[in-house]
């Protein structure tokens with residue numbers, strides 16, 4: 001049999017859209033040098049029951065997948081483009097979080113926790129086991145795996161420039177139960193670029209600690225949604241906005257990056273493997289498009305065009 005190279009079709013980046021599928025298949029279909037800003041939060045290792053990645057038994061398989069995603073992503077970035085990666089770490093322990101842990105919570109109005117049946121305590125969690133490999137020192141029981149750092153080192157060895165870290169200090173962090181280690185009340189957001197001469201806002205400078213709360217979620221619950229403030233700050237840090245600024249989230253989820261991108265007048269491309277989230281996020285973004293209330297952000301928001309809303313094709317909004 002003769003092998004024939006079939007060229008992948010190219011996805012247009014001229015109109016905002018959420019596409020359903022595995023980002024590893026979809027990213028290669030983007031035109032080269034077409035993306036300005038990536039803001040993304042891939043599934044964390046062993047945290048949630050969800051489609052796609054994040055439930056690999058061996059964390060090395062999880063890292064290999066993310067490395068592949070970022071390898072196909074690099075040529076799709078414009079020379080001036082940037083990547084914001086929100087990625088949490090994991091301890092090499094089983095996920096030990098259960099409903100009884102509500103009693104350690106400091107959430108809720110009286111700061112004594114929500115009711116025991118609140119989704120915060122009962123949401124479906126992946127029943128992760130520790131992954132021990134006696135020949136790999138970092139895979140001892142109980143160790144914080146340094147997954148983001150391992151990924152960052154691999155990415156800098158394959159063409160990315162690592163440009164810094166922002167700490168998102170959570171005003172209303174989830175409680176972690178009883179544990180002999182610091183309770184995590186922050187999340188890291190890493191900044192990578194294709195070229196040292198990437199765009200970035202210099203005035204006012206972008207600080208390295210951002211403090212804001214998680215959002216109350218209405219509609220279909222996405223268990224690991226980040227607040228709109230996070231992608232909004234990431235996109236604003238690029239120092240430019242408007243339609244020609246293409247924002248991509250290859251793990252689009254409920255479309256929060258898209259919402260921020262549209263609010264700032266940018267073009268949004270989202271990839272998401274979960275069909276239910278695709279439908280829900282398209283509706284979420286279409287609702288925004290219909291309202292069309294752009295944020296005033298000091299970057300010429302008045303001049304920004306409203307996002308175009310396609311009536312005929314539900315994958316555009």
Ligand SMILES: C[S@@+](CC[C@H](N)C(=O)[O-])C[C@H]1O[C@@H](n2cnc3c(N)ncnc32)[C@H](O)[C@@H]1O
Pocket residue numbers: 021022023024040041042043044050051052053054222224225226227250251252253254255256257271272273274277
């Ligand atoms: C942490 S969530 C992102 C949440 C998003 N930031 C939001 O605010 O809604 C990760 C998402 O990646 C999706 N996902 C997992 N593996 C994927 C893959 N291979 N390709 C595309 N999406 C994937 C999951 O379905 C999930 O919705």
